[in-house]
Amino acid sequence: MxxxxxxxxxxxxxxxxxxxxxxxxxxxxxxxxxxxxxxxxxxxxxxxxxxxxxxxxxxxxxxxxxxxxxxxxxxxxxxxxxxxxxxxxxxxxxxxxNETPKQWREFKVKSGDNLAKLFDRAGIKPQQLDEMMKLGKDTEQLTRIYPKDTLRVLTDDDKNLLGLRYEIDHETYLMVERKDGVLEADTFKHDIETRSTHASGVIDSSLFLAGQEAGISQNLIMELAGVFGWDIDFALDIRKGDRFTVIYEEIFRNGEKIKDGNILTAEFINQGKTYQAVRYTNPENNRSEYFTPDGKSMRKAFLRSPVNFTRISSGFTTSRYHPVLHKFRSHKGVDYAAKRGTPILASGDGKVIFKGIKGGYGRTVIIQHGSKYSTLYAHLNGYQRNLRVGSKVKQGQTIAYLGSSGLATGPHLHYEFRVNGVHRNPLTVKLPISNPVPQRYLADFELTTAPILAQLGLLTRTQVALNN
Ligand SMILES: [Zn+2]
Known part of the structure; x- marks a missing residue:
């Protein structure tokens, strides 16, 4: 992000x-x-x-x-x-x-490591590696060890392998044990439990510090910012006194918390405006997304084309002959030819982060959408009145007019689409979908989200009462 x-x-x-x-x-x-x-x-x-x-x-x-x-x-x-x-x-x-005192040793996998090297470092006889690998499916996991994985081994005084433990993932582990002289391997599941918890914070100097004070992890703060990232610019919009409440899952392994799970619902009050989001899993495709309490997607969509064009005069390529510069250059956008003065529309909800002359691009506007996406509109004839850097724009809103400013042979819009700062082909890039909850699932959505939204309402009311 x-x-x-x-x-x-x-x-x-x-x-x-x-x-x-x-x-x-x-x-x-x-x-x-x-x-x-x-x-x-x-x-x-x-x-x-x-x-x-x-x-x-x-x-x-x-x-x-x-x-x-x-x-x-x-x-x-x-x-x-x-x-x-x-x-x-x-x-x-x-x-x-609890187990065998002083004999378990831990080895961290380094890059270029394999099991033979690890056994060598542990001083275990190579035959015992063969013996272990003959145990079949369970120990096969050990052929796919990665740097930073941890292996724990138990040996006797003669460096015979008595036990080996390997965390396959956060839910399962492999246990190899020597019983009556014979190695046995088995894969076990940890006891994984998901509990829900909540946290609230009021922003004094930063969302990050408010999150820390509320006792939530950095990851969860990032998640929270991601959920509301289409509505709130967390770099610029945050103000002292903004507040949030979040209900989220915690994952416990054998009774001990190992990580946070999903955010179930959250509220963010930014500059006096309240935003709420709730997680809902579509029963049809099992995909989970965040929605407003009335079922609209928290993510906003994009128009495929920001202008009513007559033709695409140049597509997205990594190398093409530039008609003005007379040399080969990549063309990291799409050119839409149309009449001078044709309105150019914001392709998605967002915020103007640049407006002005940008070298060969001539008059240019750049819009940031959420945390991941930005769009650029170049060779403009002029800007929509009142459009400023920092202006919020809605999808389909006129932001400028088509022209040929900068290095352009004729009137056209040069349009770029970036995902995480990388140019993508606007004609083919997979655009974020923002479908609302399908009509046929609205009743299910309301039924399943009502209890958690009620809990969120209770928490936010309590928080407001406590802070007043
Ligand atoms: Zn172009």
């Missing part, structure tokens, strides 16, 4: 402290990770300790420069680095406490 690079801070807030705070927090987490790694792994686990230290060295330290690191990035990195590490450490501690 494009707003990954935004740090969600209100533009006019001159506040360096959150940046510093997050830097300190991130560094603190990294240090904590090292301390835990070195205190809780016995002498047997030097390997693990080195690997964790290596990872901290190679990944986290270069980014701990204040100038480069946004608070969002700092927090994201610190969470990514430390939480899984802490959990892994905790599991080792649990194993150490």
């Amino acid at each position: 494009a707003f990954i690079n935004q740090d969600f801070r209100i533009k006019d807030t001159q506040d360096k402290h959150p940046r510093l705070r997050w830097l300190l927090f991130a560094t603190g987490c990294a240090v904590l990770g090292v301390v835990i790694a070195s205190t809780n792994t016995g002498t047997d686990n030097l390997d693990t300790e080195n690997l964790i230290a290596d990872e901290l060295n190679s990944e986290s330290l270069p980014v701990f420069t204040e100038n480069e690191l946004s608070p969002a990035t700092a927090a994201r990195l610190s969470f990514e680095l430390t939480l899984p590490e802490l959990q892994a450490q905790q599991e080792i501690i649990d194993d150490l406490n």
Whole structure:
């Protein structure tokens, strides 16, 4: 998502402290990770300790420069680095406490690794690898190990393999055990449970910090911004006093929270305007999407063509002969030929982020749609009166008039469509669909979303009462 690079801070807030705070927090987490790694792994686990230290060295330290690191990035990195590490450490501690003391060792898969190399590092006899791989389907999983995967092995004093544990995914794990001298393998399912919880926040300086104060993860904040991203520009529209309430799932594994699940419903009040979204799964195709409480899609659609054109004078190519520049260039848009002065329409709801002369493009308008999409309109004859940078536009609204300003041989609209900053062919790009809940499912939609929307209403009323 494009707003990954935004740090969600209100533009006019001159506040360096959150940046510093997050830097300190991130560094603190990294240090904590090292301390835990070195205190809780016995002498047997030097390997693990080195690997964790290596990872901290190679990944986290270069980014701990204040100038480069946004608070969002700092927090994201610190969470990514430390939480899984802490959990892994905790599991080792649990194993150490509950199972066979001091013998389980953890090995992290490095790039270029294979099982033979890992067994070699663990000092286990190669024949025992063969023995294990002959166990069939269960251990076949081990031929597809990836860097950062973790293998835990248990050996006796003669380095015979007694046990091996591998997390296949967050729901399943492989367990190999030697019983009466014979290796056995089995795949087990963790006890996965989904619970719903809620959080509310009021924005003081940034959505990100408000989310942190509300106790929700960086990922969930990004999700929340994604749900409302078509209506609210999280880089520019956020104001002090904006508030949100979100009901979301948490995924527990064996009673311990491992990650957030989906947002079920949420409300965001931006500059006094209330937006609500609810997740609904279409019973027909099993696809989940966010809708307004009356069943309209939260995502907005695009017009395939932003102008009533007479012909397409030039298509999207990676190389073509430029009639004015007389050289080969790629053409990362579509040219629509039409009469000078033909109205040009915004192809989707969005916000004007550029209006003016842009080199060979002549008079140009760029519109941002949600967090992922932007459209560009060039060679314009003139702009719609009142159109400004920052103006919100509706799909189909006239934004400008067709012309031949800049490097153009004749009147045409040069139109570009970008997804995450990358040019895509406007004629063929898969446009986001924004169909409302189908008529035949409206009753089901209302029935299934009513309880959670009622809960959201209760929470937001309570929040308002608490804050007044
Ligand atoms: Zn063009």
